[in-house]
Amino acid sequence: MKATKYVVTSQDSDVLPSDIALKIYELGREINVKETCFGVIIDGEEEDIEATVKEVRAMDPSNIFIKDRGFPPGDPRRCRGHRGGGARPGFYMMQHESEILPLISRGLASEAEGEEVPSSIGAKKRPSLEELEEMIEEEFS
Amino acid sequence: MVKVMVYPPTSMILADLVERTGHEALVVSKEVRKKVNTPGLDSPPLNMNPDDPKKGLKYAAVDVPSGVRGRMSLLGPMIEEADAAIVIKGDSCTLGCTGCARTNELTRFLLRTKRIPLLELEYPEDEFQAKQFVHKIREFLEGLN
Numbered sequence: 001m002k003a004t005k006y007v008v009t010s011q012d013s014d015v016l017p018s019d020i021a022l023k024i025y026e027l028g029r030e031i032n033v034k035e036t037c038f039g040v041i042i043d044g045e046e047e048d049i050e051a052t053v054k055e056v057r058a059m060d061p062s063n064i065f066i067k068d069r070g071f072p073p074g075d076p077r078r079c080r081g082h083r084g085g086g087a088r089p090g091f092y093m094m095q096h097e098s099e100i101l102p103l104i105s106r107g108l109a110s111e112a113e114g115e116e117v118p119s120s121i122g123a124k125k126r127p128s129l130e131e132l133e134e135m136i137e138e139e140f141s
Numbered sequence: 142m143v144k145v146m147v148y149p150p151t152s153m154i155l156a157d158l159v160e161r162t163g164h165e166a167l168v169v170s171k172e173v174r175k176k177v178n179t180p181g182l183d184s185p186p187l188n189m190n191p192d193d194p195k196k197g198l199k200y201a202a203v204d205v206p207s208g209v210r211g212r213m214s215l216l217g218p219m220i221e222e223a224d225a226a227i228v229i230k231g232d233s234c235t236l237g238c239t240g241c242a243r244t245n246e247l248t249r250f251l252l253r254t255k256r257i258p259l260l261e262l263e264y265p266e267d268e269f270q271a272k273q274f275v276h277k278i279r280e281f282l283e284g285l286n
Contacts, residue, residue: 004174008153057161066160067153070173093151096234103265104154107275117276 003046004069007056008039008094010101013063020056020064027052034073038098039064041073062108065101143285146223148248149235150216154264155227158275162282167219189214201247212244220251225258225285227278232264258285 009015021035024042031044031052042049057064076082078089110117127135143164147155150169159166179190189211197210200217228249229235235245252259260281265271 006153065153065157067156068166068168068170068174070170070177072177075177090151093149093234094153097153100154100264100271103268103271104275106268107265107271107273110272111275111279115272117272 001046002043002072003049004041004043004072005049005053006039006041006067006069006094007053008065008067008098008101009060010063010065010105011098012102012105013060015060015064020059023056023059024052027055032073038094041069043072062112063101063105065104143224144222145282145285146219146226146252148226148228148245148252149232150219152229155229155278158278159227159282162279164225164282164285167223169215169219172215172219200251206243208241209243209247212241213247216244216248217251220248220255223252223255223257225260225281226252227260227262227281228252230261230263 007020009017009020017035017037017039020040021033024031024033024040029044029048029052031042031048034041034043042052044052053066057066071078074081080086080088144167145159145164146167147159149155150167152168156166156168193214194207194210196217197212197214200213200220201210234240236242258281260277262274262277265274
């Protein structure tokens with residue numbers, strides 16, 4: 001059975017969509033690759049796609065995100081070239097999530113390093129009046 | 142391997158985090174994929190076949206807006222299949238020109254009443270929240286094994 005996946009890179013990533021496309025070509029599997037501004041779309045047999053996804057993710061584990069796609073790349077029912085332009089259905093969700101991808105990447109990186117996550121937000125506590133006075137004195141004295 | 146439903150069902154972040162831990166993410170694009178390969182549908186999921194409203198009727202009554210039933214024909218089988226779920230609460234992206242507040246409510250209700258392991262959380266707004274977000278999801282998914 002055929003499968004299609006999006007491979008999306010976070011804004012923090014040093015890996016470019018063209019690097020991912022080249023890596024997939026190097027693997028030599030029968031996979032269609034479409035390069036986009038946010039990453040690549042890959043389409044092929046399910047086993048090939050699963051194996052490729054593992055190798056692509058290994059390029060930058062905390063900055064590469066992978067998602068299933070219903071339509072194959074270039075399908076006339078979704079392709080903007082055939083529909084006269086405009087945003088592709090599903091674009092808004094991806095745009096919304098892309099904005100927080102760098103945060104998630106940092107979260108994944110800290111998990112990989114085994115950093116402990118404190119249960120409460122110490123940094124968000126408002127400074128008291130005395131602390132504020134001290135800060136002002138330090139800054140302006 | 143556990144089948145984990147993610148909500149919003151198009152969420153890339155949740156689906157990716159689920160698949161990183163070796164579980165299967167139940168996402169709407171897999172359901173759409175089945176319809177894409179069905180002959181006779183011009184543009185799924187906007188077009189339906191005669192069986193779809195019948196599937197939706199299992200979850201929502203006939204007087205419920207047809208959009209809810211249409212959406213439930215895709216989401217209902219996913220809920221039945223799910224062994225666990227991760228739900229994002231109160232996010233604006235689930236309510237827009239293609240979203241549906243009633244479907245969101247009904248899906249969350251069905252997931253809660255199914256009595257499966259359920260994690261409800263919000264999208265992070267800063268780095269600290271992001272670390273907690275990833276940590277909670279990882280703990281939840283590892284606990285399912």
